[in-house]
Amino acid sequence: GQQVMQIPQYQHVQEGEDFTTYCNSSTTLSNIQWYKQRPGGHPVFLIQLVKSGEVKKQKRLTFQFGEAKKNSSLHITATQTTDVGTYFCAGQISLGAQKLVFGQGTRLTINP
Amino acid sequence: DADVTQTPRNRITKTGKRIMLECSQTKGHDRMYWYRQDPGLGLRLIYYSFDVKDINKGEISDGYSVSRQAQAKFSLSLESAIPNQTALYFCATSDWTAKRYTFGSGTRLTVV
Numbered sequence: 128g129q130q131v132m133q134i135p136q137y138q139h140v141q142e143g144e145d146f147t148t149y150c151n152s153s154t155t156l157s158n159i160q161w162y163k164q165r166p167g168g169h170p171v172f173l174i175q176l177v178k179s180g181e182v183k184k185q186k187r188l189t190f191q192f193g194e195a196k197k198n199s200s201l202h203i204t205a206t207q208t209t210d211v212g213t214y215f216c217a218g219q220i221s222l223g224a225q226k227l228v229f230g231q232g233t234r235l236t237i238n239p
Numbered sequence: 240d241a242d243v244t245q246t247p248r249n250r251i252t253k254t255g256k257r258i259m260l261e262c263s264q265t266k267g268h269d270r271m272y273w274y275r276q277d278p279g280l281g282l283r284l285i286y287y288s289f290d291v292k293d294i295n296k297g298e299i300s301d302g303y304s305v306s307r308q309a310q311a312k313f314s315l316s317l318e319s320a321i322p323n324q325t326a327l328y329f330c331a332t333s334d335w336t337a338k339r340y341t342f343g344s345g346t347r348l349t350v351v
Contacts, residue, residue: 133281136279158338160338160339160340162340168344169329169342169343169344169345170282170329170331170340170342171342172339172340172341175338175339215281215282217282217340219337226272226284226287226297226337227337227340228284229274229281229282229283230281231279231280231281232281232282
């Protein structure tokens, strides 16, 4: 079945350093979504990417969708302690597809 | 009030007991999902429902059952709980496009 692999599983950085998490799918995706889960919380939707090669920014967060629509990345510039949490990518095979397939998540911890 | 409400928030139960986790939503969404979260494994889909008359198995449905009592209510049952079902359980909803999921706050289940 469809798989979405996400790396790294864990990342620890000093506050102010950059952070990147990568997502790869075994199949071409219709779109990819990113979620953030704060410690003790639930996943919260961040963004959706639909177009091949798309790049979107939210303040210090930059999201990319690969040209082949099989991979994606989330980059955080100059991390802050509020960025702590687990970041999940989730891929959808086609519009209206039955379900999202989530990556394993990358847990980000930050040393202030 | 939360858009997606899960009860209980925490539950400790004994091996062999039957337990039900409940989810209700005020989003008006047709689609509802049950996920299980384990460290390092991300979010894995247990069951999903596209409407009251539609129930589908996810990737890890063994040992679980569900009931969609109404558009707004989707419950997950463990007929005979076992310790490896100890996990964090999330309910989520989406519209038909599945462009974004809204998650409940989760139920932390411990089976002893």
